Amino acid sequence: MTAATPPDSPVPPSGPSARDPGTLLLLVRHGETPTTGTVLPGRAPGLHLSDRGRAQAEQVAERLEGLSVDALYSSPLERACETTEPTSARTGLAVTQDDGLLECDFGEWTGAAIADLAALPEWQTVQHSPSTFRFPNGESFTEMQERIVAAIGALCAAHSGGVVVCFSHADPIKAAVAHTLGTPLDLFQRIVISPGSVSAISFVDGQAPAVLMVNSTSEPLSELRGP
Ligand SMILES: O=C(O)[C@@H](CO)OP(=O)(O)O
Numbered sequence: 001m002t003a004a005t006p007p008d009s010p011v012p013p014s015g016p017s018a019r020d021p022g023t024l025l026l027l028v029r030h031g032e033t034p035t036t037g038t039v040l041p042g043r044a045p046g047l048h049l050s051d052r053g054r055a056q057a058e059q060v061a062e063r064l065e066g067l068s069v070d071a072l073y074s075s076p077l078e079r080a081c082e083t084t085e086p087t088s089a090r091t092g093l094a095v096t097q098d099d100g101l102l103e104c105d106f107g108e109w110t111g112a113a114i115a116d117l118a119a120l121p122e123w124q125t126v127q128h129s130p131s132t133f134r135f136p137n138g139e140s141f142t143e144m145q146e147r148i149v150a151a152i153g154a155l156c157a158a159h160s161g162g163v164v165v166c167f168s169h170a171d172p173i174k175a176a177v178a179h180t181l182g183t184p185l186d187l188f189q190r191i192v193i194s195p196g197s198v199s200a201i202s203f204v205d206g207q208a209p210a211v212l213m214v215n216s217t218s219e220p221l222s223e224l225r226g227p
Contacts, residue, residue: 022204023156024163024212024224026064027173030075030083031056032195040117041079042110042138043103049082056196059217061086063198066222069093070162073155075101080167083196087165095167100151103169107138131185145175145185152176156203163225173199180209191215200224 031053033041041047049057060083069091074080076097084095109117117123125133134140139147148168155164170193178188180201193199193215200213200221212224 020204021161021225022202022207023160025152025156025201025203026163026165026221026224027152027176027199027201028060028083028165028167029170029173029193029195029197030077030079030167033079036195038114040106040109040112040114041103042106043077044111045078048078053079053195054082056217057083058086060196060198061090063219063221064090064165066220067163067225069165070159071155071164072096072167073098073101073164074167075099075103075169077103077169080169084167098151098155098166100147100154101166101168101172102147104141104144104171105135105139107135109135109138127189129186130188141171141175141185141188144172145179145188148172148176149179152201177201177211177214180211 031049033047033053034050035041035047036050036053064087069087072084072088072091072093072095074084074095074097076099080101081095081097088095122133130141152166155166173193174188174191175185177183177191177193177199178185183191191214194217197215197217198213198221199215200211202210202212204210213219
């Protein structure tokens, strides 16, 4: 037999819009570059945003209007840092570079044409069994996932209860979203993260993290914090 709930008992919080808004993490993929989709740029220096990529960066800043942002972090690579610039200008917040948000270290595959890589037998492993794959003289997908998950965990802990915006890269963001959803790393290629897109994760004490948005390129972001 279960005791009746007293009529004045508080209603338990049921999600991020309840009394405790928790910590809101926004993961932004950098805007397009001249080689996005054709070359695996990895950590090679000197790759900058295209005109379209700069427009996508502006759009991210516009979409953040109305959201009270506490901190901005970025992968140190140029294409990520350039994507932060309109948001930094609009919010007045400085950007802190964080190696935990870096692109995967693709090792000897860095700078290769994706069409050439797709012809290799190893490409099938990258697509279908990524948890077993290490890039030649580079990082494994498992290491990349552990790195990004640790990085965003530390940043959210440092800004508990706040809104944290992190600018990163496709594969690390896919791996972070997969981890939050409980999706096996071997299925993480099913998640699409487009240039200039925003994905949102909410962390509320005592609750499982909640994925609020994935690969969004148009929805207003202020509504993520409720009315
Ligand atoms: O080359 C790509 O498709 C992705 C992989 O993560 O890299 P980036 O997001 O840096 O463009």
